Amino acid sequence: MTNTAPTCSLVIEREMPHPPEKIWRALTQSSLIQEWLMANEFQPAVGHQFSFRATPVPGWNGIIDSKVLLVEPHTRLSYTWASMGLETVVIWTLTPTSAGTHLRMEQSGFPSEEGANYRGAKYGWNNFINKMEKVLGGLQ
Amino acid sequence: MLFPMPAVADHVFKALADPTRRALFERLTRDGEQTVHALTLRAGISQPAVSKHLVILKRAKLVRHRHEGRENHYSARPQALAPLVDWMTLYGAFWQDRFDRLEDLLQRMDK
Numbered sequence: 312m313t314n315t316a317p318t319c320s321l322v323i324e325r326e327m328p329h330p331p332e333k334i335w336r337a338l339t340q341s342s343l344i345q346e347w348l349m350a351n352e353f354q355p356a357v358g359h360q361f362s363f364r365a366t367p368v369p370g371w372n373g374i375i376d377s378k379v380l381l382v383e384p385h386t387r388l389s390y391t392w393a394s395m396g397l398e399t400v401v402i403w404t405l406t407p408t409s410a411g412t413h414l415r416m417e418q419s420g421f422p423s424e425e426g427a428n429y430r431g432a433k434y435g436w437n438n439f440i441n442k443m444e445k446v447l448g449g450l451q
Numbered sequence: 452m453l454f455p456m457p458a459v460a461d462h463v464f465k466a467l468a469d470p471t472r473r474a475l476f477e478r479l480t481r482d483g484e485q486t487v488h489a490l491t492l493r494a495g496i497s498q499p500a501v502s503k504h505l506v507i508l509k510r511a512k513l514v515r516h517r518h519e520g521r522e523n524h525y526s527a528r529p530q531a532l533a534p535l536v537d538w539m540t541l542y543g544a545f546w547q548d549r550f551d552r553l554e555d556l557l558q559r560m561d562k
Contacts, residue, residue, distance in 0.1 A: 321539060323546045329557045337556055347552035396468075416546060421539060 320419040328411040331385045338388055338403055349375070353390075355382045363392075371395065392418065460534035466511035467535075471496065472504045476513055479527035486522040 327334060337343045339355045349363040359379045367373035374394060381389035381402070389402040399420040406413040467473050475494065479485060487505065491498045505525055508514040512531040516523050 319539075321542050321546065323543065323550060325550050325554075327554060327557065333557060333560060334553075337553055337560065343556065343560075347556045348549055397464075414550075416550075418542065418546070421542075 319421050320417050321421065322415065322417045324413065324415045326408065326410065326412070327414050331405040331407050331412045334405055334412050334414060335385045335388075339382075351377075353377075353379075355379070355384075355388070357382055397421075460538055462511035463513065463531060463534055466507050466513055469504070469507075472508055475501070475504055476508055476527060479514060479525055480529055484524050484526040486524055488522060490525065 337347065339353065341351055341353045344351050344353055349365050351363045352361040353359075354361070357379050361377055363375040363377060365373040371394070376393045377390045379390050380400065381387055385405060387402065387404050389400060392399045392401045399418050401416065401418050404415040404417075406415070467476065471494065475490060478490065478493070487498060487502055491501045494501050505514060505516070509516065512528055514525050515528055516525045
């Protein structure tokens with residue numbers, strides 16, 4: 312019997328016509344983060360503990376507890392993302408391109424269907440990824 | 452944001468939050484139907500403990516059982532994972548929306 316938790320990741324990627332330095336500011340300045348993500352006390356310092364706060368809804372207190380794991384200016388940023396007993400890790404990767412920046416967000420540590428060989432789930436995922444590609448295609 | 456889980460998903464998450472139950476579920480999915488006795492031999496815990504875990508998996512509809520002879524036979528119902536997958540899809544939609552908002556902000560930062 313294995314004790315390793317099967318987990319899976321969510322990856323969202325997008326090309327953005329802005330330089331990495333500018334996107335980095337939007338990802339790491341608390342007041343800017345609030346404009347697109349959530350209210351927060353983020354500081355770009357490894358080990359810093361903070362929370363993201365959204366409006367509470369029934370069944371969710373609206374609080375995400377985080378801890379900064381990695382700060383590589385203009386390149387990589389990572390923090391934990393924990394709420395209601397589920398802890399995941401978010402990692403942002405910025406890669407300069409000729410047109411701007413390739414921005415990638417990976418959220419890992421979700422309980423997974425992996426190992427379960429769940430065809431329905433895989434179908435669902437493929438379907439979702441296809442839709443996402445269409446959305447991304449529309450943006451280019 | 453973390454999406455509140457629908458009540459049906461709650462049982463699935465709770466059932467799979469335990470590594471022993473995950474291992475039992477994975478084993479049934481991989482190897483097909485098994486008796487409680489066979490599961491116990493490989494689980495490294497007592498038969499009553501295995502049975503208790505199976506009851507929780509059954510409540511989440513992740514396994515079903517049938518009685519044959521003197522044994523209970525269990526098999527996996529992986530389609531019960533659907534709420535978990537739906538919930539992950541919500542997360543995808545959440546981040547797509549935040550990426551949109553980030554792009555709006557970046558546009559405004561130019562001005």
